[in-house]
Amino acid sequence: MTAENPDLRIAQAATLQPITEIARRAGIPEAALIPYGTDKAKIDIAAVPPGDGPGRLVLVTAMSPTPAGEGKSTTTVGLADAFRLLGHRTMVALREPSLGPIMGIKGGATGGGHAQVVPMEDINLHFTGDFHAIQIANNTLAALVDNHIQQGNALDIDPRRIQWKRVLDVNDRALREVVIGLGGPGQGVPREDGFDIVVASEVMAILCLATDLADLQRRIGDVVVGLTRSREPVTVRDLQVDGAITMLLKDAIRPNLVQTLGGTPALVHGGPFANIAHGCNSLVATRLATSLAEVTVTEAGFGSDLGAEKFLDIKARTGGLRPDAVVLVATVRALKMHGGVAQGDLAAEDVEAALRGAENLARHAENIRRFGLEPVIALNRFPTDTEAELDAMLGWAREQGLRAALSEVWAEGGSGGVAVAEQVLEVIAAGGGRDFHPLYDPAEGIEASLRTIATEIYGAAEVQYVDAAPAALRRLQRNGWDTLPVCVAKTQYSFSDDASRLGAPRGHTLHVRDLVPKIGAGFVVALTGSIMTMPGLPREPAALRMGVDAQGRAVGLF
Amino acid sequence: MTAENPDLRIAQAATLQPITEIARRAGIPEAALIPYGTDKAKIDIAAVPPGDGPGRLVLVTAMSPTPAGEGKSTTTVGLADAFRLLGHRTMVALREPSLGPIMGIKGGATGGGHAQVVPMEDINLHFTGDFHAIQIANNTLAALVDNHIQQGNALDIDPRRIQWKRVLDVNDRALREVVIGLGGPGQGVPREDGFDIVVASEVMAILCLATDLADLQRRIGDVVVGLTRSREPVTVRDLQVDGAITMLLKDAIRPNLVQTLGGTPALVHGGPFANIAHGCNSLVATRLATSLAEVTVTEAGFGSDLGAEKFLDIKARTGGLRPDAVVLVATVRALKMHGGVAQGDLAAEDVEAALRGAENLARHAENIRRFGLEPVIALNRFPTDTEAELDAMLGWAREQGLRAALSEVWAEGGSGGVAVAEQVLEVIAAGGGRDFHPLYDPAEGIEASLRTIATEIYGAAEVQYVDAAPAALRRLQRNGWDTLPVCVAKTQYSFSDDASRLGAPRGHTLHVRDLVPKIGAGFVVALTGSIMTMPGLPREPAALRMGVDAQGRAVGLF
DSSP states (O other), X not given: OOTTOOHHHHHHHSOOOOHHXXXXXXXXXXXXXXXXXXXXXXXXXXXXXXXXXXXXXXEEEESSOOTTXXXXXXXXXXXXXXXXXTTOOEEEEEOOOOHHHHHHTOOOOSEETTEEEESHHHHHTTTTSHXXXXXXXXXXXXXXXXXXXXXTOTTOEEEEEEOOOEEESSOOGGGSSEEESOSSGGGOOOEEEOEEEGGGSHHHHHHHHOSSHHHHHHHHHHOEEEEETTOOEEEHHHHTOHHHHHHTXXXXXXXXXXXXXXXXXXXXXXXXXXXXXXOBOOHHHHHHHHHHOSEEEEEBSSSIIIIIHHIIIIIHHHHTOOOSEEEEEEOHHHHHHHTTOOGGGTTSOOHHHHHHXXXXXXXXXXXXXXXXXXXXXXXXXXTTOOHHHHHHHHHHHHHTTOEEXXXXXXXXXXXXXXXXXXXXXXXXXXXXXXXXXXSOOGGGOHHHHHHHIIIIISOOSEEEEOTTHHHHHHHHHHHTOTTSOEEEEOOSSOSSSXXXXXXOOOSOEEEEEEEEEETTTTEEEEEESOOOSSOOOOSSOGGGGOEEOTTSOEESOO | OOTTOOHHHHHHHSOOOOHHHHHHHHTOOGGGEEEBSSSOXXXXXXXXXXXSSOOEEEEEEESSOOTTOOOHHHHHHHHHHHHHHTTOOEEEEEXXXXXXXXXXXXXXXXXXXXXXXXSHHHHHTTTTSHHHHHHHHHHHHHHHXXXXXXXXXXXXXXXXXXXXXXXXXXXXGGGSSEEESXXXXXXXXXXXXXXXXXXXXXXXXXXXXXXXXXXXXXXXXXXXXXXXXXXXXXXXXXXXXXHHHHHTTTTTTSOEEEEETTOOEEEEOOOOOSSXXXXXXXXXXXXXXXXXXXXXXXXXXXXXXXXIHHIIIIIHHHHTOOOOEEEEEEOHHHHHHHTTOOGGGTTSOOHHHHHHHHHHHHHHHHXXXXXXXXXXXXXXXXXXXXXXXXXXXXXXXXXXXOEEEEEOHHHHGGGGGHHHHHHHHHHHHTTGGGGOOOXXXXXXXXXXXXXXXXXXXXXXXEEEEXXXXXXXXXXXXXXXXXXXXXXXXXXXXXXXXXXXXXXXXXXXXXXXXXXXXXXXXXXXXXXXXXXXXXOOOOSSOGGGGOEEOTTSOEESOO
């Protein structure tokens, strides 16, 4: 993305339809709308009459991402607009952007070009306050934990074994490792602590997997904040503050309705990390969309090895979702990087490199079929792509027996996504998700689940438990937590746990360093490699280019 | 306040009028409304046509507060409803509550009984997200400062002399003193730091004193974040991120419109601390109210020595406001405490103690007259007050030549405030704020300003500069900052800097420990005694009683 990126200009030039009109289009009565301005609303789900029952669900995922950017959100938005153009009552369900990365590198996360959700500047900034509510819920809980210790520690919490970290929606590396409670007996118990970014909070994962407010409170109550001196888990319920924390989230759990540039109703709600959490928008939003729309298009984070696997094994299982088709976003640029081209050389035509890199895409397609689903490759066109490169890749897909089509939604909006949409409709007509099944059965234990994911999805030969993992595994077993689904935190750049191994590696070892129970979220995080849960800012943060114009509108978001 | 406090019940039982109707009543066109649900809205001031010019402005302040609570917000809201009952087009302008204390002790801060602003649970929780926006603006700036040092430190910022702290809207004593940047060279520069509560952020003070978005950006640019190694100030403008921080505040600067239980339009906007900041709602809200309403009732924090003095010397000066009358809230309970009764014995009748404690009230009344304004005492009735006590205090006021009336707005709403309102109208009719003038001229230097405040308002004999103050004073003079208005951070419980000296002490010494320039806010904070900028939670936090009911409504707020 460059400074002359036209996303903000396109978004601000668009004439938005009133949110009441968008709601009407979605089948949401005005009585269920809680407006935020004229172009955003939260939805009171209890006031929405049941729709015709579950419509079709299309999951958008991608090949292994590269620093070049693949345009997955753009493709998702444009594809939804394409279904609408084809006459289908459509909704799109997306994650909310995180402000920290926006001020750092990304500059925005609402699609791009003529395939965006709008009002883009509101969605990219504070939107309806969900992330702020999650931040204060997370941090109020942290303060209550330290206060419990300060005020006598009746639960005998071990200050060295508190697992509940504080969070901010800021990229702030200086807060990764801190010592708190300094300054004397009136200022708490000194201990090591750290801050994560808001999207890494277990509260975020909980909000995105809870079926309703009562389920949210139950999950908040289940959260393990730390261990006693005798190593027994201490929960939020033990602290008796599950009610207060739930109260802080009672509005945030309501899905947010906005629109795409093509006028498609869009639910933009929740946004957990796709490594240490499951990386999809909220279950309540996806369910609302599928209950109302003929076609719902939704997205999972990172590549299919992380985001789609978790969507299918965690979110779909939790929420009883059944996807009908999967769209795999690929770009010539990413294919060339997986084929060995350096990032600085991507503008030059290199058909051979793209074909070499296709092994990565092939693995993702093969993996999707392991879930009983049929992938459609959306080849997302970039200005530097040559016809020879695009033709070669579409030809390659045909040879492999894979459905593929060019996506030109960035430049053309919905009409640029019709070719992909038509392929998806053919998959659905052929019985789509009839054979869908999750990959593993958590009841067989976390070692079995991890082995299945590692060998079948990552192409690994084996799983090794290193560092803190063996002891953590025993602790999971002792507490009866080893039959929860597993959420792997792994680099998004490679199928392996080594970010530099592009393409389609096989026979490697997956190193599990630690296993962290997230009992409220309902999964165990398996940490592989080193995963950053608090990003930093770059040398030239995007913030340097941001501001407001004379009309008070945002400048420098893209 | 006790657990059976009916405030939330009364507030939730009320039928709210649509915010469009409240706006119409206030003279705000629908085109200027940015709705947040059906009962809250932000105001696009540019879309509000100018009113008939400045209406009357009534400032509500109080005698020196006690832990018993005086009901100043309740009186403010009820008094506004009384003016409306008397046929005047009225608005009330209040501060927004802070979530930290709500989860700790207070439980809510939107008035009480039948004198509340509503929807109280929304206003007390996330409201329209202003405090969240201030938090992330403050903390994004903090991350940009540490990142500047991490990425080469071109401005040569001294990590030991960074003045910009991080903030959370959480009562979290464990964050008062911390060490950040631990964990190696990739994780920032280790240094001592600390967190304040959001209402103590200079961003909050700036938002509340800025006249518009351009002035906000100018003030943000002026903020001094720290010193170079050669002790030169480093500003946000030097860091080139005044635009980005302003962008994060572009919605927060818009006033929030809600209503009182009596249907009076209420602007609830901003909420800086009343010790280390000036303690009043935003200037843009107060100006909007006075431009539209015949009578605007507003409130300043703590007692008149802190809140009213700062309203009159800082906010009124900055914004060109001219108050017409001042209401001084007093209670029999507070009078008895200032007369020597212990908090546990306040329920027992004690006329003599109340009369002894009146010396505190007399000093506040005398102080208000020093600004050329005439006070009206509102004796806020509590259930434990006896007729003998109330009669004695009203009689005392008559003898002193002070206007006074009973306020019964908690029990009766607006009709319980008519007696006070009528006295205020008499003051206005007699020429009210004609002779208003600030107390001091900042151009004479900060020592002169402090001497005037200390001797005339606090009754002190002298000002001593101790600890860091002498060096800080020289630094102010060297940088040309010693002609800014002064904002005294002092205990609210006493005219002196010793919280235990109740009543009306005289002849004491005001000890100034430090002088902290807040160049963006446009004042210098004079620290006396030890001022807590990050509160803690009590042994039994209010959070323990909070939750949601089956309809998703808040429980345990009051």
